[in-house]
Amino acid sequence: MNYDKIMKLALERGFFFPSGEVYADSTAGFWEYGPTGVSFKNKFIELWRRELVRKDRMMEIDGSQIMSQSVFEASGHLSSFADPIVKCQKCKSTYRADKLVAEIVKIEVPESIDTSEIDKIISEKNVVCPKCKGDFESTRRFNMMFKVGIGPESENAFLRPETCQSIFIDFPRLFKTMRGKLPIGIAQIGKSFRNEISPRQSLLRLREFYQAEIEVFCNPNKLNELDKFSAVENTELNLFINGNIQTVSCKKAIDENILPNKLVAYYLGLLAEFYQKTGIDMKKTRFRKLGEKEKAFYATAAFDFEVETSIGWLELVACNYRSDFDLKGHSNKSKEKFEVLDQDDKVLPHVFELSMGIDRSLYSILEHNFHEDEKNDRTFLSLKPYLSPIHVGVLSLVKKDGLAEKTNEIFSQIRIKYDAFLDHSGTIGRRYRRLDEIGTPLAITIDHQTLQDKTVTVRIRDSMNQERIKISEIDSFVAEATAFP
RNA sequence: GCGGAGUUAGUCCAGACUGGCAGGACGUCAGCUUCCCAAGCUGAAGGCCGCGGGUUCAAAUCCCGCACUCCGCACCA
Numbered sequence: 001m002n003y004d005k006i007m008k009l010a011l012e013r014g015f016f017f018p019s020g021e022v023y024a025d026s027t028a029g030f031w032e033y034g035p036t037g038v039s040f041k042n043k044f045i046e047l048w049r050r051e052l053v054r055k056d057r058m059m060e061i062d063g064s065q066i067m068s069q070s071v072f073e074a075s076g077h078l079s080s081f082a083d084p085i086v087k088c089q090k091c092k093s094t095y096r097a098d099k100l101v102a103e104i105v106k107i108e109v110p111e112s113i114d115t116s117e118i119d120k121i122i123s124e125k126n127v128v129c130p131k132c133k134g135d136f137e138s139t140r141r142f143n144m145m146f147k148v149g150i151g152p153e154s155e156n157a158f159l160r161p162e163t164c165q166s167i168f169i170d171f172p173r174l175f176k177t178m179r180g181k182l183p184i185g186i187a188q189i190g191k192s193f194r195n196e197i198s199p200r201q202s203l204l205r206l207r208e209f210y211q212a213e214i215e216v217f218c219n220p221n222k223l224n225e226l227d228k229f230s231a232v233e234n235t236e237l238n239l240f241i242n243g244n245i246q247t248v249s250c251k252k253a254i255d256e257n258i259l260p261n262k263l264v265a266y267y268l269g270l271l272a273e274f275y276q277k278t279g280i281d282m283k284k285t286r287f288r289k290l291g292e293k294e295k296a297f298y299a300t301a302a303f304d305f306e307v308e309t310s311i312g313w314l315e316l317v318a319c320n321y322r323s324d325f326d327l328k329g330h331s332n333k334s335k336e337k338f339e340v341l342d343q344d345d346k347v348l349p350h351v352f353e354l355s356m357g358i359d360r361s362l363y364s365i366l367e368h369n370f371h372e373d374e375k376n377d378r379t380f381l382s383l384k385p386y387l388s389p390i391h392v393g394v395l396s397l398v399k400k401d402g403l404a405e406k407t408n409e410i411f412s413q414i415r416i417k418y419d420a421f422l423d424h425s426g427t428i429g430r431r432y433r434r435l436d437e438i439g440t441p442l443a444i445t446i447d448h449q450t451l452q453d454k455t456v457t458v459r460i461r462d463s464m465n466q467e468r469i470k471i472s473e474i475d476s477f478v479a480e481a482t483a484f485p
Numbered sequence: 486g487c488g489g490a491g492u493u494a495g496u497c498c499a500g501a502c503u504g505g506c507a508g509g510a511c512g513u514c515a516g517c518u519u520c521c522c523a524a525g526c527u528g529a530a531g532g533c534c535g536c537g538g539g540u541u542c543a544a545a546u547c548c549c550g551c552a553c554u555c556c557g558c559a560c561c562a
Contacts, residue, residue: 429521432523
């Protein structure tokens with residue numbers, strides 16, 4: 001299975017690996033990026049910045065990872081980001097208490113129900129463990145946020161479960177000082193933390209993970225007044241709604257009322273254009289409209305951008321229309337004003353968010369670009385050159401006759417500007433294979449002819465073809481081949 | 486959390502049943518072959534056999550606990 005092959009590649013070639021693996025008490029759900037992975041991740045982030053932040057003239061911030069209790073009281077995470085769970089006394093099976101009770105007793109159970117209410121229903125209706133008929137322990141709430149104690153008095157605070165809360169909180173200051181005008185996107189990249197009960201599958205379900213979040217603040221009365229919509233009107237979206245998949249342009253999605261408004265369609269379009277450029281196979285992607293029960297507690301409309309991998313459909317981006325849920329919550333709690341002027345209207349902006357999982361995206365790109373080339377006895381990653389961890393290998397055909405020295409010299413000329421990798425050892429074919437495995441698009445080889453006429457060969461990863469260029473042309477050649485689109 | 490299967494070199498795996506020197510392949514490194522696609526030859530490094538405890542003269546091997554990984558279940562704003 002390709003998942004296993006990607007994992008092996010990741011471990012062997014420095015993409016990512018488990019955190020703290022030399023210690024037996026290292027816990028699941030924490031992974032680290034190695035040199036190859038960091039280089040790849042940095043380039044992915046740069047592409048995100050270019051295609052979303054810069055293209056749409058967003059603001060980018062970098063907020064705290066630890067935030068006080070009030071933040072999460074206002075955001076709803078303290079009460080709603082916790083599931084009521086019950087545990088069987090006998091067989092120790094754990095269940096979602098509200099769901100279990102709803103199913104067995106056939107009654108509606110509100111998500112915010114008090115745990116004592118659930119216990120009452122359980123004892124009154126004699127609800128027992130479906131597996132072993134055992135009795136339950138008392139219902140308790142399992143909050144997925146990591147709690148931390150600040151200072152000597154251990155004041156309550158939490159590691160953020162999503163990066164966006166600081167965007168909401170910072171919004172009034174940013175809007176005023178940075179001369180904001182609706183609609184405006186505020187973006188942030190950083191780590192978020194969730195105490196998953198059962199993390200699985202390496203980068204796909206982590207307890208500590210990277211998010212790239214964009215919160216678009218807008219006037220809810222002007223969701224169809226968006227001049228820039230014309231930029232994406234021909235961009236195609238794979239929309240998966242109520243079990244039907246259809247590929248339509250953004251324009252058609254609006255004209256036929258498939259999407260609720262131009263603002264939503266515009267950002268889904270931008271997102272699709274971004275992923276196109278990551279090298280993900282867009283034929284294996286879809287925007288799935290979430291049903292009422294699947295949506296997050298703050299969302300009024302939600303689309304998940306999903307990608308098909310060897311282990312099934314994977315959610316990469318949650319696109320939620322959060323209405324004024326967050327700004328209203330923070331406004332009530334903090335007594336600060338979050339309304340802003342939009343021309344002459346005083347409005348509490350609504351928010352549409354694009355909440356991207358970076359780690360999952362990186363995995364998906366690797367899997368969609370992984371190839372086993374049996375004819376040439378190699379595996380390679382067909383990564384976009386601008387995302388490749390190494391842009392160019394610099395190799396000496398043989399070490400002697402002054403070729404090694406010349407190779408070092410050429411490497412020194414380009415190694416600051418590009419991610420270049422110097423390699424003298426082993427046979428040339430093996431060195432090309434190694435570069436192929438991490439998706440290096442170019443390899444420059446210095447041979448005997450180099451010393452005579454100041455030319456080198458450039459070997460292209462995908463075709464394995466070679467051409468000869470002048471040393472003086474290396475810079476412009478590599479620059480062009482590895483430029484962002 | 487539950488059930489099942491696993492964990493031995495960077496990777497994949499043998500050895501375990503029947504306790505007795507820690508092995509193989511690939512990879513890595515150095516050298517040779519004057520060499521443009523994983524060739525060959527020579528040599529080398531790399532392991533507290535997941536962690537902790539127990540039984541034993543002796544434990545990778547038997548027993549107990551824990552952690553992690555994978556597969557199901559449950560969970561996953």
